[in-house]
Amino acid sequence: ALNSSYPKAKLYANSSMLKKECKECENWTVKDMIYAVGVVKENSLTSLAFVYGEDYCANKETYENIKNTIKNGVESIPDVEFAESKELGHVNRVDPLGITYLRIRGMWGIENPFTVFDYIYKRNNDNKFNFMCIINADKINSFENIAELYDMERKNRNLSILDVHIKDPNNPAKLKEAKLITFSIGA
Numbered sequence: 220a221l222n223s224s225y226p227k228a229k230l231y232a233n234s235s236m237l238k239k240e241c242k243e244c245e246n247w248t249v250k251d252m253i254y255a256v257g258v259v260k261e262n263s264l265t266s267l268a269f270v271y272g273e274d275y276c277a278n279k280e281t282y283e284n285i286k287n288t289i290k291n292g293v294e295s296i297p298d299v300e301f302a303e304s305k306e307l308g309h310v311n312r313v314d315p316l317g318i319t320y321l322r323i324r325g326m327w328g329i330e331n332p333f334t335v336f337d338y339i340y341k342r343n344n345d346n347k348f349n350f351m352c353i354i355n356a357d358k359i360n361s362f363e364n365i366a367e368l369y370d371m372e373r374k375n376r377n378l379s380i381l382d383v384h385i386k387d388p389n390n391p392a393k394l395k396e397a398k399l400i401t402f403s404i405g406a
């Protein structure tokens with residue numbers, strides 16, 4: 220996956236990358252990010268993963284530090300006219316007529332959750348459909364309707380909820396308790 224914004228563990232209302240309407244649509248400061256990543260083969264969704272950003276991405280400081288280091292390095296280039304920009308850089312008057320500008324943008328990539336979490340879940344490519352959801356213990360314990368999910372698991376043999384340990388995105392040596400929820404439709 221590629222994006223001009225860095226991966227986010229959480230979404231913050233004070234982010235300069237958000238439009239004013241998003242910031243003011245309701246009274247909020249921070250929201251959960253849920254990454255939904257699918258695999259499509261021959262116009263058919265064959266796999267789907269849901270992962271909370273806090274279980275998938277490092278804290279914003281990790282990404283902002285590298286972004287700011289690159290931005291400061293670009294802006295320190297001598298004899299170049301820079302304009303204010305949310306991007307890594309914006310150079311004005313590149314050509315002799317002063318009519319060309321250059322936008323310098325980052326392109327962030329992140330590995331697919333099926334790859335990142337392959338130590339706890341492997342898709343069965345013979346299935347028509349595979350679903351994986353990872354929710355850390357603190358988050359799932361905050362849900363009011365978790366009993367309904369366990370009831371569904373008891374009634375459906377294709378649904379599974381397992382206790383797992385996932386790597387903390389800010390310190391992979393530290394493990395976090397989580398639930399791995401899977402569902403599949405056989406071949």
